[in-house]
Amino acid sequence: MSSSGLIDFCYFLERTELNAAIQANFWIVPTMQTLHILAMASVLIGALLINLRILGLHGKSEPISSVIARYKSLVWFPLPVLLITGCIMIIGEPARSLTNPAFQIKMVMLLAVLFITFFLQRKWQKDHSYAQTDVISYPLAMLSLGLWVGIVSAGRWIAYV
Amino acid sequence: MNDILILIYGNPIAQIIRENEFLFPWVEALHVLAITLVIGSIALVDLRLIGIRGIKRPISNISKELLPITWIAFLIAALTGAVLFTSNALSYSQNFYFISKIALLALAGINMMCFQFIIGRNLESWDHYQQLPASARIAGAISLTLWISIIVCGRWIGFTLEPVLVAL
Numbered sequence: 001m002s003s004s005g006l007i008d009f010c011y012f013l014e015r016t017e018l019n020a021a022i023q024a025n026f027w028i029v030p031t032m033q034t035l036h037i038l039a040m041a042s043v044l045i046g047a048l049l050i051n052l053r054i055l056g057l058h059g060k061s062e063p064i065s066s067v068i069a070r071y072k073s074l075v076w077f078p079l080p081v082l083l084i085t086g087c088i089m090i091i092g093e094p095a096r097s098l099t100n101p102a103f104q105i106k107m108v109m110l111l112a113v114l115f116i117t118f119f120l121q122r123k124w125q126k127d128h129s130y131a132q133t134d135v136i137s138y139p140l141a142m143l144s145l146g147l148w149v150g151i152v153s154a155g156r157w158i159a160y161v
Numbered sequence: 162m163n164d165i166l167i168l169i170y171g172n173p174i175a176q177i178i179r180e181n182e183f184l185f186p187w188v189e190a191l192h193v194l195a196i197t198l199v200i201g202s203i204a205l206v207d208l209r210l211i212g213i214r215g216i217k218r219p220i221s222n223i224s225k226e227l228l229p230i231t232w233i234a235f236l237i238a239a240l241t242g243a244v245l246f247t248s249n250a251l252s253y254s255q256n257f258y259f260i261s262k263i264a265l266l267a268l269a270g271i272n273m274m275c276f277q278f279i280i281g282r283n284l285e286s287w288d289h290y291q292q293l294p295a296s297a298r299i300a301g302a303i304s305l306t307l308w309i310s311i312i313v314c315g316r317w318i319g320f321t322l323e324p325v326l327v328a329l
Contacts, residue, residue, distance in 0.1 A: 026320075034316045037197060038309065044194070045201025048230070059226060070215070074201075152197070153190035159319075160186045 013094035022092030039078035046074025106154035113147035178248035195238035210301025262314035
């Protein structure tokens with residue numbers, strides 16, 4: 001996937017003033033990473049509580065829709081923060097991220113999990129009964145938790161690949 | 162002190178981590194995952210204590226829902242953290258941000274004990290409160306501040322760690 005277009009784009013980013021500014025200020029990258037992790041904390045606890053409820057492992061005293069209504073903002077609101085801090089890290093070190101297989105896998109998993117999360121929320125948020133999960137939602141909730149674990153792992157692996 | 166650290170550094174798990182270049186990032190990934198769940202679950206309780214989020218729900222309810230997740234995640238974070246520490250014990254023990262992180266963890270523990278046994282020992286009595294007493298709100302704010310600082314220190318360790326050579 002390291003096509004020449006992508007490499008050209010990395011060279012372009014490396015010549016921007018923003019790249020120079022990030023490189024010149026040592027504190028920017030760790031600060032962005034810290035904000036990125038804090039935003040992920042919100043996403044992950046929200047995703048965990050919603051998926052555990054769909055799986056029937058936690059919070060069964062309430063309908064799935066109540067748990068979704070309570071926690072879905074924890075999953076969606078931090079996304080702009082993740083996007084902005086992520087982009088700053090990319091601009092600072094484009095070749096370390098964009099052409100990195102760990103980063104590319106992370107983005108694929110991210111798209112997949114956002115799609116599943118959106119689907120599950122759409123499916124359950126209007127169902128106010130105490131209905132149990134079904135044969136589609138159960139594996140999707142499992143997959144979703146697996147993808148989040150994969151996303152965090154791939155994120156850490158960017159530093160090592 | 163250095164003798165103890167060298168002993169820790171030389172333990173078999175630490176050696177395995179050092180010899181296998183793939184293990185460290187995996188343990189680190191698990192550590193990050195566990196820590197995000199620790200702070201995520203604690204933050205939800207703290208925001209309720211402060212009165213920012215979920216004020217229509219009783220605090221006893223929220224605490225019962227989230228504390229099991231906090232403890233399981235904390236156990237994983239502590240175990241993986243210990244493994245990461247032993248793999249490079251001398252470097253970590255001389256790092257300012259590592260020492261700060263441990264000190265902040267101790268303070269968070271003390272704050273939690275104060276809340277558990279003194280301020281909030283009877284959580285059910287607040288079940289019909291939306292805004293909690295000032296002592297509870299302060300305990301929540303202190304906890305949230307400490308945990309954010311712990312994450313900050315943790316991330317800075319990776320940028321400031323200096324190798325300390327050990328002759329075993």
